[in-house]
Amino acid sequence: MEQNSVARPIRCKAAVCKAAGELLEMEEVEVAPPRAHEVRIKVVCTSICHSDITRMKDGSNMFPCILGHEAVGVVESVGEHVQEVAVGDTVVPVFLAQCGECADCRSAHSNLCSALPTRPGMPRDGTTRFSLAATGEPVHNFLSVSSFAEYTVVDVAHVVRVGTAIPPEKACLLSCGVAAGICAAWKVAAVEAGSTVAVFGLGDVGLAVAQGSKMRGAARIIGVDKNPDKFEIGKKLGVTDFVHPSDIGEQAVSEVIKEMTGGAGANYCFECIECIGSVSVMEEAVKSSRMVRHAFTGLREDGGGARRGRQRGAHSIPSVVRSYLGGIKPKDDIPVLAQKCLDKELELDEFITHQMRFDEINNRALDDLQLAEGRCLRYIIRMDGGVAMEDGA
Numbered sequence: 001m002e003q004n005s006v007a008r009p010i011r012c013k014a015a016v017c018k019a020a021g022e023l024l025e026m027e028e029v030e031v032a033p034p035r036a037h038e039v040r041i042k043v044v045c046t047s048i049c050h051s052d053i054t055r056m057k058d059g060s061n062m063f064p065c066i067l068g069h070e071a072v073g074v075v076e077s078v079g080e081h082v083q084e085v086a087v088g089d090t091v092v093p094v095f096l097a098q099c100g101e102c103a104d105c106r107s108a109h110s111n112l113c114s115a116l117p118t119r120p121g122m123p124r125d126g127t128t129r130f131s132l133a134a135t136g137e138p139v140h141n142f143l144s145v146s147s148f149a150e151y152t153v154v155d156v157a158h159v160v161r162v163g164t165a166i167p168p169e170k171a172c173l174l175s176c177g178v179a180a181g182i183c184a185a186w187k188v189a190a191v192e193a194g195s196t197v198a199v200f201g202l203g204d205v206g207l208a209v210a211q212g213s214k215m216r217g218a219a220r221i222i223g224v225d226k227n228p229d230k231f232e233i234g235k236k237l238g239v240t241d242f243v244h245p246s247d248i249g250e251q252a253v254s255e256v257i258k259e260m261t262g263g264a265g266a267n268y269c270f271e272c273i274e275c276i277g278s279v280s281v282m283e284e285a286v287k288s289s290r291m292v293r294h295a296f297t298g299l300r301e302d303g304g305g306a307r308r309g310r311q312r313g314a315h316s317i318p319s320v321v322r323s324y325l326g327g328i329k330p331k332d333d334i335p336v337l338a339q340k341c342l343d344k345e346l347e348l349d350e351f352i353t354h355q356m357r358f359d360e361i362n363n364r365a366l367d368d369l370q371l372a373e374g375r376c377l378r379y380i381i382r383m384d385g386g387v388a389m390e391d392g393a
Ligand SMILES: NC(=O)c1ccc[n+]([C@@H]2O[C@H](COP(=O)([O-])OP(=O)(O)OC[C@H]3O[C@@H](n4cnc5c(N)ncnc54)[C@H](O)[C@@H]3O)[C@@H](O)[C@H]2O)c1
Pocket: 049, 050, 051, 054, 176, 177, 180, 200, 201, 202, 203, 204, 205, 206, 224, 225, 226, 227, 230, 245, 272, 273, 274, 275, 276, 299, 300, 301, 323, 324, 325, 326, 373, 374, 375, 376, 377
């Protein structure tokens, strides 16, 4: 495969997070050429995931850093040993690696690549390809993606080639939240047709769970959210019934769900509020679960494989299954989701509630996301306003 000649550093704009809790600062950064097994990507679109906001405020993060992990872009140059993609390919970078060779990548039961586990810095050597152009100070990368920059360098194990047929504002949604939610229902829980599903939290992830459940033929999808504004958009994505925790008096949410289901409870419950799973919401979700058939799926970011409940004769107790990125193996599953999108089997338009230019990232998007109590689903940021400067050009 014909690849690039020797790549040079690129200077471009990036939104840099300099300290926990501070707004991002638009800076000129230098992006080093890709090393072996790496590709440099011109970012076309990026979107903001709840996890970016969480990490922005997290003092244990490494600063300065470039956040952003939902994106789509075009390969600008490649390092040695990169055969899988070529310059000009449209790719989706993903925070989860798929080396394709380790025991976990070969297993049908895990999506946590053990050869390239999530770690700070570039996956193979822990270093960074970013520095501030003015001072040369290194800028850390984030979740192996760092898409709040006009150019980024990503390990080839973290990129998925997608065609150009899928519009970029939809392709970038397949990197994290929407894909995680859809596949939690589609792949991890494998929701059965005709079943009842309860979704706790109707943000981007929860609404994607609702859509994934609808695609699997769920008969009833009960949405629980403290923000009643979510109910309208929920209806469009398959939610059939709503529970607003403030409107049920002294009753617990689980009691209301039991009543709604004739005392039986839901077949599947999904916790989609907190990234490590809210204990109190998980308890309510377990109590809302039907005591026959496997029943409960929690969406957590802290672990891998699934745990099934103990079988008791013909019945089983509710089982808690942890789902990391919806059990997705990025290189296998994201192209399938992209095709479903092209076939109109998967509708992503409703997830795009806001769009803006890259240089508006601070004064609009982050404030809105933090203050709107989940009113915003996905902000799409188009990078095409920026002009990258070739070093020495
Ligand atoms: N496991 C994964 O692979 C994965 C992937 C992406 C995101 N996440 C995590 O999933 C979580 C949800 O992400 P999102 O983008 O949908 O967030 P979001 O902020 O868009 O949605 C959260 C929703 O929960 C509602 N909510 C909050 N507290 C509530 C409560 N006590 N009771 C009822 N409703 C409540 C909010 O009103 C909002 O609608 C985040 O914490 C994110 O970090 C996990």
